[in-house]
Amino acid sequence: MGSPSPSQLVDTATSSGFEYIFPAIRGVQAGREFYVSMCPLRLIPKIFLFDEDELTPEVRAQRVLNKGRLPALTRYIIDNPDNYVFSALTASVDGEMHFEGIADTGVGMRAGQIRIPMAARFLINDGQHRRAAIEQALKENPDLGEETIAVVFFHDSGLARCQQMFADLNRHAVRPPRSIGVLYDHRDDLAIIARLLAMRCPVFKGHVEMESSTLAQRSRKLFTLSSVYSATQSLLQGLEIKKEKAQELAEQFWEAVDEVIPEWDLVRRRELAAAEVRRDYIHTHGIALHAIGRIGNTLLRSSEAPKVWKPKLIRLKSVDWSRTNSDWEGRALIGGRVSKSHQNLTLTVNYLRQRMKLRLSPEEQRVEDAYLRGDA
Known part of the structure; x- marks a missing residue:
């Protein structure tokens, strides 16, 4: 496999056959592999899900979407197309993730692409309001669809793990003064x-x-x-x-x-x-x-x-x-x-x-x- 440029890596974040292929960097936290990628905004509403509102809290992996926050977030994107900033989404993938490095040794072992079956389920652990705002913004300005957002992919290890991830990601979040x-x-x-x-x-x-x-x-x-x-x-x-x-x-x-x-x-x-x-x-x-x-x-x-x-x-x-x-x-x-x-x-x-x-x-x-x- 040749070494693709950053722009080529971004361009590969599309569906191919029965798989999604994302450019990715491989990392390890707490002994578990995870992957950081760039995803086109147009794919965000299509593949990333969050728990249905009607589920009780104990069987959800995420809080209920606060729809009152969405207009301000959506306007932020629409009104600032040249300088909006969104932090990465965090998602668990209920399905296989196959990583292919661009080299067998050295730094190239950490950079490459991940293949994820289209049948896999992508569950938002952190960033559900950003995801919903992106969906609304795309309806008003479809040109935003070719822009990208960072996504951190983890293997879905079950409800308890997903709930713990949500708790851990928000445990130390402090709103700035x-x-x-x-x-x-x-x-x-x-x-x-x-x-x-x-x-x-x-x-x-x-x-x-x-x-x-x-x-x-x-x-x-x-x-x-x-x-x-x-x-x-x-x-x-x-x-x-x-x-x-x-x-x-x-x-x-x-x-x-x-x-x-x-x-x-x-x-x-x-x-x-x-x-x-x-x-x-x-x-x-x-x-x-x-x-x-x-x-x-x-x-x-x-x-x-x-x-x-x-x-x-x-x-x-x-x-x-x-x-x-x-x-x-x-x-x-x-x-x-x-x-x-x-x-x-x-x-x-x-x-x-x-x-x-x-x-x-x-x-x-x-x-x-x-x-x-x-x-x-």
């Missing part, structure tokens, strides 16, 4: 705005934790990037303005907020420690920033001109942000600890609206009435 997701996201305009605020805006520069979404007790930072993102997202919600204008407006707004919260400036001057401010006040916490952003959105909707909304923002000076202010208990605090629930966010927004003499929305009024009745 939201802050680092914002830091590395170059598609989301709001993520770009949040990063620029954190790096350039005098209010935030040097005082934003860019990677973690929580702050260590002794951290010298005041804010997290994820909280700046969420707050600015609320601030700009529904405003139909260009990105450059949005960036400028966000900087103007947070600089105006900075003028009515003196502790932020004291930290920049090193007259107060960031840890002390976070301990004694709530205005650096995500729920407070988010609530301020919501208030700002109301002001900006009335007018984007700073000369109109900026004087109204001065009313925030009347807010006692200290944790010792009993008004926060049940709103931003539960048992003295900051709560990030949607209800507590709304109650915090309500409190700020009342201090600023702004009207509550019907939904905010409903939550406020329940709180005052003691139902919250």
Whole structure:
């Protein structure tokens, strides 16, 4: 057998007679052989299966497909045809797999092709949502069918082994902190705005934790990037303005907020420690920033001109942000600890609206009435 080029290997991932032939690299884990290959997207929906929804959990090898995740995954592929990225699928093959190396010795023993009978069953161990999204994306853009995705093939050793593989593959999966997701996201305009605020805006520069979404007790930072993102997202919600204008407006707004919260400036001057401010006040916490952003959105909707909304923002000076202010208990605090629930966010927004003499929305009024009745 000659040594095929990488492009030739990819081209062989088609059906031949009664077999599928995939280019592959052979490996060994825990004493078991497995194979890594490239599979055209057009074949993914045809040969890779996942357990039927009607089966009970104990006889399935995979969780039930969450169809609510599919639209976002599908749009991700369709909207980013030039730079989408999908990690490898992992599949168990219930059937024979015959590996043919391109050489009998050396490195060539590990590279070659695998032959799998068409009658074999391919069961997804990891990547069922990616598989389903690929299927949907192909319906909208069939040209994607010639692109490829990495697939890791294992021998199917029975239900118990497949279930264990699923458990092991997901056992140590950790979702990255939201802050680092914002830091590395170059598609989301709001993520770009949040990063620029954190790096350039005098209010935030040097005082934003860019990677973690929580702050260590002794951290010298005041804010997290994820909280700046969420707050600015609320601030700009529904405003139909260009990105450059949005960036400028966000900087103007947070600089105006900075003028009515003196502790932020004291930290920049090193007259107060960031840890002390976070301990004694709530205005650096995500729920407070988010609530301020919501208030700002109301002001900006009335007018984007700073000369109109900026004087109204001065009313925030009347807010006692200290944790010792009993008004926060049940709103931003539960048992003295900051709560990030949607209800507590709304109650915090309500409190700020009342201090600023702004009207509550019907939904905010409903939550406020329940709180005052003691139902919250």
